[in-house]
Amino acid sequence: MIYTLTLNPSIDYVIELDRLIPGEIMRTYKENIIYGGKGINVSHMLKELGMNSIALGFVSGFSGDALLKGVEEYGITPDFIKVDNGFTRINVKIKSNIESEINGQGPIISTEHINQLFKKIANLKDGDILVLSGNASNTMNDNIYADIMDLVNDKKINIIIDTTKNALVKTLSKHPFLIKPNHKEISEFFHIDINTEEELIFYGKELQKLGAKNVLISRAEKGAILLCEDGLIYKEDAIKGKVVNSVGSGDSMVAGFIYGYERWKDYKKALILGVVCGGASAFSKGIAKYNQIEQYLSKYDIIL
Numbered sequence: 001m002i003y004t005l006t007l008n009p010s011i012d013y014v015i016e017l018d019r020l021i022p023g024e025i026m027r028t029y030k031e032n033i034i035y036g037g038k039g040i041n042v043s044h045m046l047k048e049l050g051m052n053s054i055a056l057g058f059v060s061g062f063s064g065d066a067l068l069k070g071v072e073e074y075g076i077t078p079d080f081i082k083v084d085n086g087f088t089r090i091n092v093k094i095k096s097n098i099e100s101e102i103n104g105q106g107p108i109i110s111t112e113h114i115n116q117l118f119k120k121i122a123n124l125k126d127g128d129i130l131v132l133s134g135n136a137s138n139t140m141n142d143n144i145y146a147d148i149m150d151l152v153n154d155k156k157i158n159i160i161i162d163t164t165k166n167a168l169v170k171t172l173s174k175h176p177f178l179i180k181p182n183h184k185e186i187s188e189f190f191h192i193d194i195n196t197e198e199e200l201i202f203y204g205k206e207l208q209k210l211g212a213k214n215v216l217i218s219r220a221e222k223g224a225i226l227l228c229e230d231g232l233i234y235k236e237d238a239i240k241g242k243v244v245n246s247v248g249s250g251d252s253m254v255a256g257f258i259y260g261y262e263r264w265k266d267y268k269k270a271l272i273l274g275v276v277c278g279g280a281s282a283f284s285k286g287i288a289k290y291n292q293i294e295q296y297l298s299k300y301d302i303i304l
Contacts, residue, residue, distance in 0.1 A: 002046060002053035002129045002258065003121075006039035007144070008106040008137040009057050009080075010089035011067055012247070014285075020096040034247075034286050035070030038134035038162060041251035042258075043076045044287045045277055049259045049304065054079050056120060060107035061087025081116050083107045093247075108139045121148055126156040129258060132171075133162040133251065146170040161212075162254055164188070172211035179207065180216045180254055201225060201233060216257060216271070218250050218278065226271045234271050239279035239296050246282050253278030256293075272300055 016030040036044075043053045055076050059067055060083035067088050071078045086107030094100040124130060130152070132145045145167050149159060158177035161168060164185050172179075186203050187194045194200055204215045204227045213229040223238040256277030260270030276296045280288035294304060 001125075002043075002051065002131070003124065004039035004043045004053055004055050004131040004133060005117075005121075005148075006037035006055065006057040006134060007109070007140065008089060008134065009035075009037035009040055009059065009067055010091045010104065010106075011063055011070070012036055012091045012093055014093040014095065016095045018096065020094060020098045020100065032285060033070070035067050035074065036248065038251050039131055040071060040074075040076070041248040041287060042131050042133055042255045043071075044074050044248075045252040045255035045281070046259060047075045048287060048290045048293065049255065049277075050290075051259050051262070052077065056080065056117065058083050058107065058109055058113060058117070059088050060085065063090055064088035064107075079120065081113055081120075083109060083113055106137045106139075109137065114140070114144070118148070118151055122151050124152055124155065124157055128155075129158045129160070129262070131160045131162070131254065131258070133160075133254070135163055135165075135167060142166040143170055146174060149174040149176070160254060160258065162250065172207065175211045175213055178214045178216055178254075178257070179212045180218060180250065180257075181207070182218045182220070182250065186217065197225070197235075201227065214267075216253070216274065218253055220246075224253065224271060224275050224278075226267060228267050232267065234268050236271050236275045239276055241279060241283040241296075243282050245285055248287050249278045249282040252281035252287060269302055272302060273297070276300075 012034040014032040015028040017026050017028045040055055043055045046053050055078050057080050059080045068078050089104035089106045091104055092102040136144050149171055160178045161171050161176045162180045190203055204217055207215050215227040217225045221238050223236045226234045253274040257270045257274035260273035277293055280292045280296050
C-alpha cells in the first residue's frame with residue numbers, strides 16, 4: 001500500500017477577479033475550492049492513474065471536516081488524526097492583475113497527536129511506500145521526517161521525501177529511496193548559484209553522496225533530471241502547454257514517478273510519466289484528469 005503524509009493540509013479558496021484594489025469592495029467572477037496539501041495532491045494524482053493510497057495527517061475543526069469530505073470525494077482513503085484545537089488551514093489564492101496568496105497557519109499539533117501518528121506509521125509493512133511531502137507547521141520541529149524514517153528503518157519500505165531545508169538535511173543519512181528537489185531548492189541547499197545543467201547534475205550527485213538513493217530534479221519548463229542509484233542519469237524535456245496553475249505540479253510529478261516505477265520497475269518510463277503528470281497538472285486548474293495525461297502520453301511509446 002502507498003501512504004502519503006500531509007502534516008498541515010489545507011483548503012485552498014481560489015478566487016478570480018478583474019482587479020485587486022486594496023481598501024475597496026470587489027466581487028469575484030469565478031471561485032473554486034481545492035482540498036490539498038502536498039501529500040494529498042500526490043494521493044489525488046495516484047487515484048487519477050488508478051492507484052489507491054491512504055492519506056495520513058492532521059485535521060481540525062469545521063474546515064477539517066470539510067477537507068475529509070473533499071478527500072473522500074476525490075476517491076482517496078483518509079486516515080487523519082483529529083486535533084481538538086484550532087482548525088485546518090484555509091488558504092486564499094487571489095488571481096487578478098496582481099496574484100496574491102494568504103496562507104493560514106493551521107492547528108497546534110501536540111506531542112500526543114504526533115505519537116498517534118507514529119503508531120499508525122509503525123504498523124506499515126514490508127513492500128509499502130511512504131511519501132513524506134511538504135513542510136511541517138511552525139508548531140512542529142523539523143526532525144519529524146527523520147524520526148518517522150527511524151520508526152520503519154527495519155522494514156523494506158521505499159520512502160519518498162519532498163521537503164526542504166533542515167527537514168530534508170536530517171533525512172538524507174537515512175537513505176530515502178527518492179528525493180525531489182527543484183533547481184531553486186538545490187541552490188539554497190548548497191548556498192550557491194547554479195547556472196548550468198552540468199552544475200545541477202554535480203550537486204544532485206552530492207545529494208546522493210549524502211545518502212539519497214535517487215534524486216529527481218524538477219526544472220519547471222525545462223523538464224526533469226533523474227539521478228539513479230545505479231549511476232545512470234536520465235533527462236526528459238517538459239511537455240508543451242500553457243501554464244494555468246503550478247500548485248500541485250511537483251506533487252503530480254512525484255505521483256507519476258511512483259506509479260511508473262511500481263508498474264514497470266523502469267526508471268526512464270517512471271521519469272517520463274512523472275514529467276507528463278506534472279506538466280498536465282500545470283496546464284489545469286487542479287490535479288490533471290486521466291484523459292489529459294493519456295493524451296499527453298500518446299507521443300511516447302508508453303500505454304497506461
